[in-house]
Amino acid sequence: MTKCSHDRKNIDIDSLNERVRKAGMKLTQQRSQLLKILLHHPEPISADEIFKKIDDKSDGMDLVTIYRILKKFEEGGLVSRLEFGDGVARFELTLESGHHHHHVICRHCQRVEPLHICDLDQHIKMVEAMGYKQVAHRLDFFGVCSRCQ
Amino acid sequence: MTKCSHDRKNIDIDSLNERVRKAGMKLTQQRSQLLKILLHHPEPISADEIFKKIDDKSDGMDLVTIYRILKKFEEGGLVSRLEFGDGVARFELTLESGHHHHHVICRHCQRVEPLHICDLDQHIKMVEAMGYKQVAHRLDFFGVCSRCQ
DNA sequence: CTAAATGCAAATCTTTTGCACAACC
DNA sequence: GGTTGTGCAAAAGATTTGCATTTAG
Numbered sequence: 001m002t003k004c005s006h007d008r009k010n011i012d013i014d015s016l017n018e019r020v021r022k023a024g025m026k027l028t029q030q031r032s033q034l035l036k037i038l039l040h041h042p043e044p045i046s047a048d049e050i051f052k053k054i055d056d057k058s059d060g061m062d063l064v065t066i067y068r069i070l071k072k073f074e075e076g077g078l079v080s081r082l083e084f085g086d087g088v089a090r091f092e093l094t095l096e097s098g099h100h101h102h103h104v105i106c107r108h109c110q111r112v113e114p115l116h117i118c119d120l121d122q123h124i125k126m127v128e129a130m131g132y133k134q135v136a137h138r139l140d141f142f143g144v145c146s147r148c149q
Numbered sequence: 150m151t152k153c154s155h156d157r158k159n160i161d162i163d164s165l166n167e168r169v170r171k172a173g174m175k176l177t178q179q180r181s182q183l184l185k186i187l188l189h190h191p192e193p194i195s196a197d198e199i200f201k202k203i204d205d206k207s208d209g210m211d212l213v214t215i216y217r218i219l220k221k222f223e224e225g226g227l228v229s230r231l232e233f234g235d236g237v238a239r240f241e242l243t244l245e246s247g248h249h250h251h252h253v254i255c256r257h258c259q260r261v262e263p264l265h266i267c268d269l270d271q272h273i274k275m276v277e278a279m280g281y282k283q284v285a286h287r288l289d290f291f292g293v294c295s296r297c298q
Numbered sequence: 299c300t301a302a303a304t305g306c307a308a309a310t311c312t313t314t315t316g317c318a319c320a321a322c323c
Numbered sequence: 324g325g326t327t328g329t330g331c332a333a334a335a336g337a338t339t340t341g342c343a344t345t346t347a348g
Contacts, residue, residue: 026322026327048312062330067313069328083232085287087338088312104276107283117275123290126266127253132292134256139288141272143281175302175347197337211305216338218303236313237337 013039016078016093023076030061034069035078035093043112044082044090044103084112084140104141108148115141162188165227165242172225179210183218184227184242192261193231193239193252233289235259251288257297264290 016035020027037050047070051063070091073079079091084105090112095101102115120137127135165184169176186199196219200212219240222228228240233254239261244250251264269286276284 028322028328030329046312060330063312064314064331065329071314072328081234083234085230085232087232087236087238089236104279104281106281113279115272115276115279117272119271120288122268123264123266123288127264127290127292130253130262130264131295132253132255132290133298135290135292137288137290139269139272139286141276141281141284141286143276143284146280149282177303177347179304195337209305212337213306213339214304220339221303 019078020073020076023078025072025076030065031069031073033059033061034066034073038079038091038093044092046088046090048088084110086110102139102141104143104145106145106148107142108144111145113145168227169222169225172227174221174225179214180218182208182210183215183222187228187240187242193241195237195239197237233259233261251290253290253292253294255294255297256291257293260294262294 047066050066054061074081080094082090104113104115124135196215199215203210223230229243231239253262253264273284
């Protein structure tokens with residue numbers, strides 16, 4: 001039902017690296033390392049989680065650097081910042097060409113699953129009718145997943 | 150178009166106080182003061198904004214107390230916690246009996262406007278079909294409001 | 299009276315900033 | 324070579340916790 005893993009396979013490190021350069025950023029060892037982690041992580045991941053993943057491999061990269069790269073990548077449109085309400089920002093690769101999805105978050109285990117439907121045209125039209133331009137939206141579902149019930 | 154101010158008038162301090170007691174909490178001076186502020190504030194408001202409102206009147210209540218009350222109120226279902234992505238949690242009174250609304254946030258001035266339509270039945274059914282129980286959702290729109298364009 | 303709530307101080311957690319050094323193009 | 328990025332230390336901002344004192348019921 002979800003196309004997540006399928007989509008993910010269509011992104012490779014090379015095209016990501018190219019997107020870094022296209023955005024006018026230098027491609028450092030740290031940045032490609034971070035891209036690899038994002039690419040292979042199935043769910044939105046926080047700066048600290050990334051840091052711990054790297055730390056385990058005694059292959060240092062500073063937490064500060066992670067924050068800075070994530071901010072740069074967000075500005076460059078490579079990653080999207082998500083907040084699910086627990087005070088920690090999580091990040092995921094922005095898929096190409098307007099691919100757009102939402103999230104289902106388990107209230108119990110915090111696991112995140114993507115939801116690949118989005119039919120909010122009438123909502124968006126209404127917001128535009130209220131006078132807003134450049135309307136974007138965020139839609140998340142919270143529930144208790146089958147494993148946690 | 151929005152029913153916000155209308156709905157708000159239908160809530161009075163007395164019924165709020167009653168909800169505090171029903172939730173098994175003591176009704177302190179600080180709590181009813183906080184309720185009044187929430188009642189008369191048209192948009193979701195942060196703990197610090199509440200603190201400053203009170204501070205202006207030289208009528209002290211500790212910031213810590215505000216955080217503690219808001220957490221209690223959230224547990225008791227009196228207020229809803231919202232996060233719009235700037236790292237600050239904002240709160241609003243939970244309107245009674247399933248009244249449900251969303252938000253339109255101006256990317257420029259951060260002003261929040263309520264949106265009183267919600268027609269996501271098919272989305273919710275889909276999430277339930279994925280195995281989730283107790284499905285709730287959050288939908289926010291971001292745009293540039295007419296004043297800021 | 300007694301459990302619950304508050305105030306104050308200090309801690310914690312996430313994220314940001316300053317500055318010297320290193321790396322990419 | 325010069326701009327851009329990184330590491331380290333320290334700061335900043337939001338939120339939480341410990342503990343003694345106060346207050347609602």
